Amino acid sequence: WLAASSPLGLWPELGALGADYRTATGERRELEIQGVTVAMGTRTRLRRSDDHARGLQLSQGEAQFALPAWARRGFEIQVEGARVTLDPGARVNVRCVGGDVRVTCLAGTAALARGARTVVLQQGWQARLDGARIASVGEVPTERVDAWRHGWLMFDDQPLSEVVEEINRYRTGRIVIADSTLSQRRVQARISLQRIDTFIDLVRDAYGARVVSMPGDVVLLG
Structure with missing residues (x-):
């Protein structure tokens, strides 16, 4: 497997x-x-x-x-x-x-x-x-x-769960949402592919999410 x-x-x-x-x-x-x-x-x-x-x-x-x-x-x-x-x-x-x-x-x-x-x-x-x-x-x-052709990802009123799925395609490791309520929060954002992990800071600052970094570039959001 x-x-x-x-x-x-x-x-x-x-x-x-x-x-x-x-x-x-x-x-x-x-x-x-x-x-x-x-x-x-x-x-x-x-x-x-x-x-x-x-x-x-x-x-x-x-x-x-x-x-x-x-x-x-x-x-x-x-x-x-x-x-x-x-x-x-x-x-x-x-x-x-x-x-x-x-x-x-x-x-x-x-x-x-x-x-x-x-x-x-x-x-x-x-x-x-x-x-x-x-x-x-x-x-x-x-x-x-x-947008991806020009180095950006753009999200327009999409659930955080969908946004995280797309972000995960562009980074090693994985971002995991540990809170079902947080996963349904709506996102309006423009994220640079050169600075993809600024998305994690955005979720923390905008939604007050708790961020836990783990080995292997795994990040828990809760």
Whole structure:
């Protein structure tokens, strides 16, 4: 079990070893793949398409894909059984973290197909996937979606429990909330990825939380 799962993010998980491209905890990478600019967020795994088509599979994490406007054909991203086809000039953010699967169009247009349904995403539109279906499609504030590319995490009235889950993806060790009431407190914050642990100070100062630091970068909030 320890080989297959890294609970504190201290080593690559077993599934990451089969990826063609991957990032470690806190790491971000930008690279060119098949003529497409790919920005990879933390703990992200990408594989080349099994059928040798022009595209990639995102199995875990978050990444952005930008296809140049002069490209002669589209580019396909596979995620959780869905296909995202970028039109020339499109830039798309794809997130697959646990059960949270979202596709956000940041520029141009892209087609999302899941089962028998296909939707065309315009700039500023996001689709969420749930199981075997496209669960919802709607406009979103793209600044928050795009923030990690610029070294920030932005939270807008989200429960502290959700915020901690996202923070934990970017730091070694783990932040654990030991108080169920505290976990439901709402958070409005902008956190620098270069100073990720300032979030702990924010929780202590804003909510009067007790902070206990433990070995292995484990922090208890209560």
